[in-house]
Amino acid sequence: MLQETVRQQLLAIVGSDFYKDDPQSLVTHSYDGTPMLQALPDGVIYPASTEQVSAIMKVLNTHRIPVIGRGSGTNLCGGTVPVEGGVVMVMHRMNRILEVDLENLVAIVQPGLITKSFIAHVESLGLFYPPDPSSMAISTIGGNIAECSGGLRGLKYGTTKDYVLGLEAVLASGEIIRTGGKLMKDVAGYDLTKLLVGSEGTLAIITEATLKLVPPPKYKKTMLAMYKDLYGAARTVSKIIESRIIPSTLEFLDNATVRVVDDFAKLGLPLDMEAILLIEQDGETEMVERDIARIEEICRSEQAHSVSIAESPEEALKLLTARRSAFTALARLRPTTILEDATVPRSKIAEMVLEINRIARKHQVTICTFGHAGDGNLHPTATTDARDKEEIHRVEAAFAEIFEAAIRLGGTITGEHGVGLVKSPYLEWKVGSAGIEVMQAVKQAFDPHHLLNPGKIFAKQSRKRVVLQHG
Amino acid sequence: MRCGFCLPACPTFRETGIEAESPRGRIALMKAVTDGLMMPDQSFEEQMSHCLGCRACEPACPADVKYGQLLEQTREAIEAHTESHRWWVKPLRHVVFKQLFPHQKRVRLLGGAIRLYQQAGLRKLARSAGVMKLLPVHLSEMEQVLPDASSKGIVQKIGSHHPAKGTKIAKVGMFRGCLMDMLFTETNIKTVELLTEAGFEVVIPDTQACCGALHAHSGEMKDARSLARKNIAAFQAAGVDYIVSNAGGCGASLTEYDHLLHEDEQWREGALWLAKRVVDISHLLIRSGKLAAAQPEGQPIRITYQDSCHLRNVMRSADAPRKLLRDVSGAEFVEMFEADRCCGSAGTYNIVQPEMAGGLLARKMEHANATKAHYLLTSNPGCLLQMKLGAAKHGDGQMQVQHIVDFLHERLVHNSSDKVKEQA
Ligand SMILES: Cc1cc2nc3c(=O)[nH]c(=O)nc-3n(C[C@H](O)[C@H](O)[C@H](O)COP(=O)(O)OP(=O)(O)OC[C@H]3O[C@@H](n4cnc5c(N)ncnc54)[C@H](O)[C@@H]3O)c2cc1C
Ligand code: SF4
Ligand code: SF4
Numbered sequence: 078m079l080q081e082t083v084r085q086q087l088l089a090i091v092g093s094d095f096y097k098d099d100p101q102s103l104v105t106h107s108y109d110g111t112p113m114l115q116a117l118p119d120g121v122i123y124p125a126s127t128e129q130v131s132a133i134m135k136v137l138n139t140h141r142i143p144v145i146g147r148g149s150g151t152n153l154c155g156g157t158v159p160v161e162g163g164v165v166m167v168m169h170r171m172n173r174i175l176e177v178d179l180e181n182l183v184a185i186v187q188p189g190l191i192t193k194s195f196i197a198h199v200e201s202l203g204l205f206y207p208p209d210p211s212s213m214a215i216s217t218i219g220g221n222i223a224e225c226s227g228g229l230r231g232l233k234y235g236t237t238k239d240y241v242l243g244l245e246a247v248l249a250s251g252e253i254i255r256t257g258g259k260l261m262k263d264v265a266g267y268d269l270t271k272l273l274v275g276s277e278g279t280l281a282i283i284t285e286a287t288l289k290l291v292p293p294p295k296y297k298k299t300m301l302a303m304y305k306d307l308y309g310a311a312r313t314v315s316k317i318i319e320s321r322i323i324p325s326t327l328e329f330l331d332n333a334t335v336r337v338v339d340d341f342a343k344l345g346l347p348l349d350m351e352a353i354l355l356i357e358q359d360g361e362t363e364m365v366e367r368d369i370a371r372i373e374e375i376c377r378s379e380q381a382h383s384v385s386i387a388e389s390p391e392e393a394l395k396l397l398t399a400r401r402s403a404f405t406a407l408a409r410l411r412p413t414t415i416l417e418d419a420t421v422p423r424s425k426i427a428e429m430v431l432e433i434n435r436i437a438r439k440h441q442v443t444i445c446t447f448g449h450a451g452d453g454n455l456h457p458t459a460t461t462d463a464r465d466k467e468e469i470h471r472v473e474a475a476f477a478e479i480f481e482a483a484i485r486l487g488g489t490i491t492g493e494h495g496v497g498l499v500k501s502p503y504l505e506w507k508v509g510s511a512g513i514e515v516m517q518a519v520k521q522a523f524d525p526h527h528l529l530n531p532g533k534i535f536a537k538q539s540r541k542r543v544v545l546q547h548g
Numbered sequence: 549m550r551c552g553f554c555l556p557a558c559p560t561f562r563e564t565g566i567e568a569e570s571p572r573g574r575i576a577l578m579k580a581v582t583d584g585l586m587m588p589d590q591s592f593e594e595q596m597s598h599c600l601g602c603r604a605c606e607p608a609c610p611a612d613v614k615y616g617q618l619l620e621q622t623r624e625a626i627e628a629h630t631e632s633h634r635w636w637v638k639p640l641r642h643v644v645f646k647q648l649f650p651h652q653k654r655v656r657l658l659g660g661a662i663r664l665y666q667q668a669g670l671r672k673l674a675r676s677a678g679v680m681k682l683l684p685v686h687l688s689e690m691e692q693v694l695p696d697a698s699s700k701g702i703v704q705k706i707g708s709h710h711p712a713k714g715t716k717i718a719k720v721g722m723f724r725g726c727l728m729d730m731l732f733t734e735t736n737i738k739t740v741e742l743l744t745e746a747g748f749e750v751v752i753p754d755t756q757a758c759c760g761a762l763h764a765h766s767g768e769m770k771d772a773r774s775l776a777r778k779n780i781a782a783f784q785a786a787g788v789d790y791i792v793s794n795a796g797g798c799g800a801s802l803t804e805y806d807h808l809l810h811e812d813e814q815w816r817e818g819a820l821w822l823a824k825r826v827v828d829i830s831h832l833l834i835r836s837g838k839l840a841a842a843q844p845e846g847q848p849i850r851i852t853y854q855d856s857c858h859l860r861n862v863m864r865s866a867d868a869p870r871k872l873l874r875d876v877s878g879a880e881f882v883e884m885f886e887a888d889r890c891c892g893s894a895g896t897y898n899i900v901q902p903e904m905a906g907g908l909l910a911r912k913m914e915h916a917n918a919t920k921a922h923y924l925l926t927s928n929p930g931c932l933l934q935m936k937l938g939a940a941k942h943g944d945g946q947m948q949v950q951h952i953v954d955f956l957h958e959r960l961v962h963n964s965s966d967k968v969k970e971q972a
Pocket of ligand 3: 560561571574598600604
C-alpha cells in the first residue's frame, strides 16, 4: 500500500473508480502471460488521457515510486510483473482511434487499443496494418510497440517497428515528448521513435502512436505442406528463401504441436506427420499463383508427404487462427508450459531445429517447436511441471544451451517477445558488456531514478536464472 | 497458463474491461485464495457471483482449462463458509434449493399457486394496489413476463409413454425440467409430439428430479449430487437410448454428471451412462431428418436465434438449431450479431445481479432489434424469459419471443416424410 498522501494525490487525478488497491485488483495485476512469475503491486491506476499520465508520473516521481505500464498483460517475458512493487498503470481506457488519415495512409491511435480491433477497423476502410502477433485478439497497440511484436506476416511485411512513424510519450519526470510524425522520412537527430519501440516500458509511457498503413494485398493463397521428416520441412524453409521467394507467412509446427492444435481447433490434420508448414502468399494474382506453384515444387523436392491448398478464405483463416493458438494449446500436455523465442538467420533454420532436438534429448526434457520459421524465429516450448524442481532445472539448462546455439548460429535470444525479466540474464551474451553499458546510459538519460518498469531488461545478480554458466 | 485468449469471450470482461472480471482474473483470484495470498473476503465472493457461469471462456481456451469446474468448486467452498449474502438472497436460496427444486410435486404445487394467483385476478389487484412496487424493480419486471404457470406437469397431462409414428428410430427418455414443466408445460408436450413425429418413441419417467444445475452453479453440491443419482436411477430403469432435453441449462448439467459424481464409486458408471446419452432436441430432430417445417404461404417471415450459453459452450451444440431454422421454408434466418453472447439470464443471475444482467440485456436487444426479425427463438427457459423481458423493455412490439420447439411445432408439415421425399 502506498502512503495515504500519495494515494490521495492519485485519487484526485483519476477519481475513486480508477485508482485501486483492494486485494482483488492487486492480485489480478500481479502476473502476465509468463508462467511461474508473480509479484503484487501497491496499486493499480487507469488513466484516461496523456495529461493524467503526466500528472500521475509527477506524483510517482516525487515519491520515487515505480510504475509499470500495462496493456493486456499477454507478454511472455515477465514484462509487467511488478517485481519491485509500485503502481501498475493499465492503459485500457485510452483505447481510441484518433484519426485515420486516408491521404497520408497513417492512423493515430491511443495505446490501449486492442490490436485486432484496430486491424479490423483499417481493413473496413480498405487498408492494411500488417503486424499481427498471435495474441492480437487480446494484446494492445501500446504493448505491441513496447515489445516490438512480430507476427505471422512478419517475414514479408516486417514487424511493429516498421509501422511506427511517431510517438507521444511521458517520461519518468512527467514531461511529455513527441517523436517522428506523419512523415515517411525524418532524420532530425537520434531516432527516438525507434528507440522507444521495443523499450518494454523502461524508458517512457507511450500515450499515442502514429502508425503506417499500406494497401491490402489483392489476392492470397494458403497452403499446407506435411512431412514425415522434420529435417525436410526445415530445409524447405531455407530453400524457399534461397529461391528468392518471400511468402507472406511461413510457419513451422512439429508433431506434438500439430496434435494439440488439432485437438483444440478440430481441423482433422493427419497426426502422424513429423512436421507441418503453413504457407501463405499474397499480392497480385499471377505472382501468387507462380510463387505457390514454385513453393509446391520445393516442398515436393524435399519429400513432402502431401501438399494441399486451402479451399476457401474461411478455411485459410481457420488454419492461421489455429496456428495462433499453438502456444496455449501445448498446455494441454503438461501443467507448465515454458515458451522461448530463439531466432536464427533463415538459412540456419534446419540446423537450429536439429540442435533443439539434440539438446532436448540430452537433458531429457520435452520440447515442442513451432514458430515463424520464415523469419528464423522459432519458439521451442518446454512442456513440464513447475512442481518438479529437478525437472525445471533441466529445462533451464536446456534453454541456456538453446540460446547458446542460437547465438553461435548468428542468432539472438529473443526475436519478438522481449527481454523483460526472464531473458535479462542472457542479454549480455547477445549485446556484450559494452552494449549493456550504452543501453544503461540511455536508460539513465530517460529515467534517472529507475522508476519505469524496474528490474526489466537489465539483470541484477540476485535474479539470475539457475543455469547461468556460459558454455 | 495465463495467455488471456479467454478474455474477449467473456461478457463481464467486455462490459467492464477489468482484469478481475475476466476468466483469467477470476482463476488468478481463486488460485490466490488457495495459495493463501489473499483472503476469501466479501469482494472475492462478490466477484465469484459476478461471473455469469455462461462458460463462454471454455471453448475459447486452447489449453482446455475447465473453468466451470473451478467455479463450482469455489462456489461450494464459499457456500460452506459464508454468512454474508444479502439478507434476502439467503432465505430465497434456501427455499429455492432445499424446499422447491428437489421436489417435483412441490414445484407443481407452486405452479398451481402461481396459477391461482394469476387467474383469480390477484395479479391485477396486486399490480394496481402497487404491491409489485414493493419488490425490487427487476423482480416485478420479471413477474410481468412470466407465462401462466400450471399445476399439472406433462405426465399428468398426457401420460408417460408415447410410441413413435412410423418406423421407430430409437427410444428416448424425456427430461422434463422443473421450470420447463411448470411454466412451459405446453412446450414440453410439443417436444414429445415433435419427437414422435420424427420417429422416436418417448418415455417420461415420473421419478426423475431436477437436474441440479442451479444447485451446482450456486455451490450446493451435495444437493446437486443427490438429484443426479435420482435421475440416473430413473432413466436407467426406463432403458432408453437417448435422454432428450429441451432446456440448454438442464441438458448441459446432465452431460456433466460424470464429473459431478466422479468420486462416487457406486454411481460413477451410471453417471457416465447418462452423460453419454444426453442430447438436445434439435440434435435428434436433425438426426432423424424426417421433419419439415414451413411458414404458411404468403407470409414470409424473418427469424433469428439466441444461443443458450450452456447448449453452446458445454454441450457444444450451436449448429443443430440453426440448421433446423434455416430449413424452415418460407422463413429467412438472420444471424444476430453476437448471438453467442450470454443474454444475462444465467440461472438466477438476473435476480441476484440485476445491474450487470440489465446491461447485457440492453446490448443483446440492440443486436436482436437490428435483425428486424419477427421471431426471436431460444432453446432454454431462462433465456426465453429473459428475452421476453428484453422484448418487453427494449423491443418495438414487432418481435415475438418463442422456444424453438413451439415455433417448429406450429409450422410442422404433417406427413413430412412424404414432403421431404417429394422435395428430394
Ligand atoms: C498466446 C500468445 C501469443 C503470442 N504471440 C506473439 C507473437 O506472435 N508475436 C509477438 O511478438 N508476441 C507474441 N506474444 C507476446 C505478447 O502478446 C506481445 O508481447 C504483446 O505485444 C503484448 O501486448 P500487451 O498489450 O499484452 O502488453 P503487456 O503484456 O501488458 O505489456 C508488454 C510490455 O509493454 C509495456 N507496455 C505496455 N503498454 C505500454 C505503454 N503504453 N507504454 C509503455 N510501455 C507499455 C509493459 O510494461 C511491458 O513491458 C504472444 C503472447 C501470447 C500469450
Ligand atoms: S483460461 Fe485458458 S484462455 Fe484463459 S488465460 Fe487460462 S489458458 Fe488462457
Ligand atoms: S463463465 Fe462467462 S462470465 Fe464467467 S468468466 Fe467465463 S465467460 Fe466470463
